[in-house]
Amino acid sequence: MTYCLGIRLRDGLIMISDTRTNAGIDNISVYRKMHILADTDDRLVICMSAGNLSVTQHVLGQLAEGMPSTGMEEQPRKIEHMPSMFRCAQLVGEAVMAAGRELKPALNAASVASGISLLLGGRIGDGPLKLFLIYDAGNFIECGADTPYLQIGATAYGKPILDRAMSYDSTLDEAVKVGLLSFDGTIRSDLSVGPPFDMIIISTDPALPVVRRRIAADDEYLVLLSESWSRMLNDSRAAIPDPPFLQEAGISTR
Known part of the structure; x- marks a missing residue:
């Protein structure tokens, strides 16, 4: 299990993920759940993952190599080619569907849970910051102002404080505080979630620096x-x- 949280505010975007992965109580390890899909002068696109690790890695591998051309392009389709965050979400959803078609029959036959979910966030060019939740079927929803956060993984324990204390007009520093309290509540009640946490903070103002931080237990x-x-x-x-x-x-x- 894991816990990933994305918060989309008027002032910016915050994404936080834990790093614990387990295949039983005697096989617990650290695995990064925050993946940078593109980081160039004109775009920063981040993906956080929960669910079956092999399926997730298959999706990330497809995106790195590029999805097959539809016939209208001369090369494989990659995140760095997409004109908007919406098109990025479509491409990631397509990769999730393709991985499911290829891997799930064997996993399901072996009674292995094959589901995954992803949070996709970032900005392209002068476009607005966006945050999407991509489901196991490849469909997705966008984070809106009414509920300015999305969660995947072990969501129950961290949700109450988000519902009480988070709003679209929250400042970035307050949102980081509440987001980390959401993780603190989760790790106290769910042993399958744990530090270190990876966090990235992107301001709505593109002139301000992007904050990237790994937060250890101490x-x-x-x-x-x-x-x-x-x-x-x-x-x-x-x-x-x-x-x-x-x-x-x-x-x-x-």
Whole structure:
């Protein structure tokens, strides 16, 4: 299992992924889930993956070599040739479908889970930042302002704080804080997700630098964030009034 989170705000795009992969409790290792599909002067396209590792690697390999020409192009179709992020999402979806047709019959026959999901984000040229969730069937949806984040993998434990604290108008620093708290909540409840985390932050302003960071378990800020959040949660819990029906029954200890 894994956990990947993409946040698309008015001010920019944040993508965070964990690195834990496992094939049983005695076979746990580190594998990068954040993949740079294109990084040139005119584009930065990032993909994060969850699900069957062999299928994911097959998809990434196809995209690196290029999808077959449709007859209208003289060369294989690659991410660096796509004119927009929408066309990138279409190409990645096509690669997912092709990998499924080739690999899934054998995997399903062996009762091996073959599903994958991907988060695709970035910007091409002067176009806007975009974030897409690409499903196992190759279809996809785009992240919108009403719910400015998309998740894949072990999504349940990190979702509550996103629903409560994230909005399209959140600043990048607040969104990074909430995003990391989402990961902190996940790793406390799901042993199949763990650090180090890979993070990339792209501002809406193309003149500002792209921030790329790998966050280890002993990262100073991550430790501070986790300890502060635990303390504040306990303080808040203690400050909430006790249930009045227990007081009325004489059961309250206060």
